[in-house]
Amino acid sequence: MSENYRNNFLKEVEERVEEGHWVKMCMQCGVCAGSCPLGPHWAHPPQEIFMMIRAGKREEVLTSDSMWMCTSCYNCVVRCPRKLPITHIMHGLANLAYRLGLSPKNQTTQKFASMFWNNLAQTGRVNELKLSLGMYFKDGFAQGIKNAMAMQSVGLGMVKAKRLNPMELFGGHGIKDKSGFHAMLKKAREIEDRRKNFA
Amino acid sequence: MAKKTYSFYPGCSSQTKASSDNYLKSTNSMCKYLDIELKEIPDWNCCGASIGYAEGGELPRITLSARNMALSEQHNPGMDLVATCAACWLSTREAKERIAHSAQTLTEANTALAEAGLTYKGNQAARHMAEVLVEDFGFDELKRGVKKPLQGIKFAGYVGCQTNRPFGLAGESFENPKYLDNLVEAMGGEAVPYDQKVTCCGGALAFSEPEKSQKQIKDIIESAYDHGAEMIVTPCPLCQANVEIYQGEVNKRFGTKFNIPVTYYSQLITVAYGGTAAEAALDGQLIRATRLEEIAKK
Numbered sequence: 001m002s003e004n005y006r007n008n009f010l011k012e013v014e015e016r017v018e019e020g021h022w023v024k025m026c027m028q029c030g031v032c033a034g035s036c037p038l039g040p041h042w043a044h045p046p047q048e049i050f051m052m053i054r055a056g057k058r059e060e061v062l063t064s065d066s067m068w069m070c071t072s073c074y075n076c077v078v079r080c081p082r083k084l085p086i087t088h089i090m091h092g093l094a095n096l097a098y099r100l101g102l103s104p105k106n107q108t109t110q111k112f113a114s115m116f117w118n119n120l121a122q123t124g125r126v127n128e129l130k131l132s133l134g135m136y137f138k139d140g141f142a143q144g145i146k147n148a149m150a151m152q153s154v155g156l157g158m159v160k161a162k163r164l165n166p167m168e169l170f171g172g173h174g175i176k177d178k179s180g181f182h183a184m185l186k187k188a189r190e191i192e193d194r195r196k197n198f199a
Numbered sequence: 200m201a202k203k204t205y206s207f208y209p210g211c212s213s214q215t216k217a218s219s220d221n222y223l224k225s226t227n228s229m230c231k232y233l234d235i236e237l238k239e240i241p242d243w244n245c246c247g248a249s250i251g252y253a254e255g256g257e258l259p260r261i262t263l264s265a266r267n268m269a270l271s272e273q274h275n276p277g278m279d280l281v282a283t284c285a286a287c288w289l290s291t292r293e294a295k296e297r298i299a300h301s302a303q304t305l306t307e308a309n310t311a312l313a314e315a316g317l318t319y320k321g322n323q324a325a326r327h328m329a330e331v332l333v334e335d336f337g338f339d340e341l342k343r344g345v346k347k348p349l350q351g352i353k354f355a356g357y358v359g360c361q362t363n364r365p366f367g368l369a370g371e372s373f374e375n376p377k378y379l380d381n382l383v384e385a386m387g388g389e390a391v392p393y394d395q396k397v398t399c400c401g402g403a404l405a406f407s408e409p410e411k412s413q414k415q416i417k418d419i420i421e422s423a424y425d426h427g428a429e430m431i432v433t434p435c436p437l438c439q440a441n442v443e444i445y446q447g448e449v450n451k452r453f454g455t456k457f458n459i460p461v462t463y464y465s466q467l468i469t470v471a472y473g474g475t476a477a478e479a480a481l482d483g484q485l486i487r488a489t490r491l492e493e494i495a496k497k
């Protein structure tokens with residue numbers, strides 16, 4: 001399926017990326033490039049990514065970890081003279097890269113984003129303790145212990161202030177209509193996959 | 200004033216014993232003083248926040264918010280939907296606008312919702328609690344309830360991103376929104392001007408990319424200190440958590456000696472209205488807000 005897009009990355013972005021149809025509206029003014037809080041860590045700021053898309057640099061864009069540096073701060077969105085929903089295009093590109101298996105390996109924000117989603121998709125609500133433990137142990141057990149030790153003061157403080165419930169590990173928060181919820185998400189995913197040619 | 204009733208979306212982080220437990224408790228106290236009734240949306244789900252994108256994609260994320268809105272329309276008809284979490288508010292309002300702009304998205308969301316026996320109509324506004332205070336009450340009205348002014352306390356009002364961009368509160372600028380400062384002053388406190396009011400704290404990346412994002416938190420706190428603030432106040436549970444709990448880490452990384460309390464506007468209002476430290480959930484702070492505790496004790 002992806003073969004059809006090889007020669008027209010802009011078309012692929014328009015069809016498969018959230019709000020991707022906006023990319024052609026970019027006038028390369030550069031305003032967004034200076035807006036990202038983690039700016040120095042973006043190999044290619046949004047402006048450059050839009051240029052690369054139009055130049056058909058599919059591999060370079062999708063394998064970049066730039067989009068994963070987006071903090072969803074919406075600085076760019078309120079500043080862009082062409083009103084591009086840049087935040088969502090970055091999320092959409094990251095999602096496409098991830099779905100195609102092209103996103104950089106061991107990208108921590110990608111791991112966290114997946115964990116977050118899987119956590120909520122299971123029970124309908126986020127279980128913060130499982131989420132944070134999952135994150136500490138994503139690099140394996142030894143590194144996990146190290147990470148957990150480093151964050152211990154934070155974690156214990158949160159338990160003492162009654163803002164983290166250790167019992168969450170054994171159940172914790174969740175919604176009642178889990179079967180309806182799961183069916184709903186499954187259906188939404190099916191529709192999206194069909195529309196974006198992932199099916 | 201007559202009792203006001205809203206359909207309430209607390210969000211994951213504000214559940215009992217979750218990271219913003221103190222936000223929920225103090226919001227409930229604040230609402231008691233303001234004669235606001237919050238009717239929780241039955242069986243609400245997580246909105247997916249901004250970070251849900253990698254695994255969740257587009258329609259599943261919109262559908263998450265549509266489910267909450269559908270439940271709200273069905274069980275709490277005729278009310279506005281109100282969220283306390285900035286990210287919850289943003290996701291909900293964004294989903295609402297996406298659906299409003301696209302008949303296809305509406306059909307698709309409702310096809311998915313049908314699996315859970317629900318239908319989304321789109322007949323309720325999606326609002327943040329700060330909007331309720333500012334627009335449905337107003338600063339003069341809010342001032343009237345003050346019993347113990349927060350006199351002499353200097354606050355840095357930290358608005359952050361998602362209660363400010365892309366929607367923000369009506370009539371406010373993105374660069375220098377004033378509502379939080381005005382709330383502080385209505386409660387008798389002093390709002391110091393400082394230049395990091397709308398700086399991003401790193402959001403979810405404070406957790407997944409601590410090395411890269413802790414500079415954000417440092418810049419915010421440093422500027423607050425430099426401008427004489429002794430406390431930070433925010434309208435967002437993630438801002439609160441990031442700026443409060445990582446201070447130790449930031450101190451280690453940058454050799455700073457930060458130890459500044461980070462509170463919610465709902466805690467300020469509760470204390471100013473004569474509430475106890477327990478009602479304001481001041482015991483939920485990792486860095487104690489001693490000045491507020493003293494006023495609450497008086």
Ligand code: SF4
Pocket residue numbers: 035036037038046069070071072073074075076077086087090
């Ligand atoms: S929302 Fe993302 S892309 Fe936009 S300025 Fe913030 S970090 Fe950069």
Ligand code: SF4
Pocket residue numbers: 025026027028029030031032033046047050079080081082083084086
């Ligand atoms: S601010 Fe908008 S128009 Fe300017 S480069 Fe960025 S996306 Fe393009």
Ligand code: SF4
Pocket residue numbers: 126209210211212213244245246247248284285286287
């Ligand atoms: S923004 Fe966070 S806390 Fe609020 S519902 Fe969504 S995931 Fe849960």
Ligand code: SF4
Pocket residue numbers: 071072073285358359360361362398399400401402403435436437438439441
């Ligand atoms: S300031 Fe931080 S927590 Fe608040 S909205 Fe921005 S990124 Fe999210």
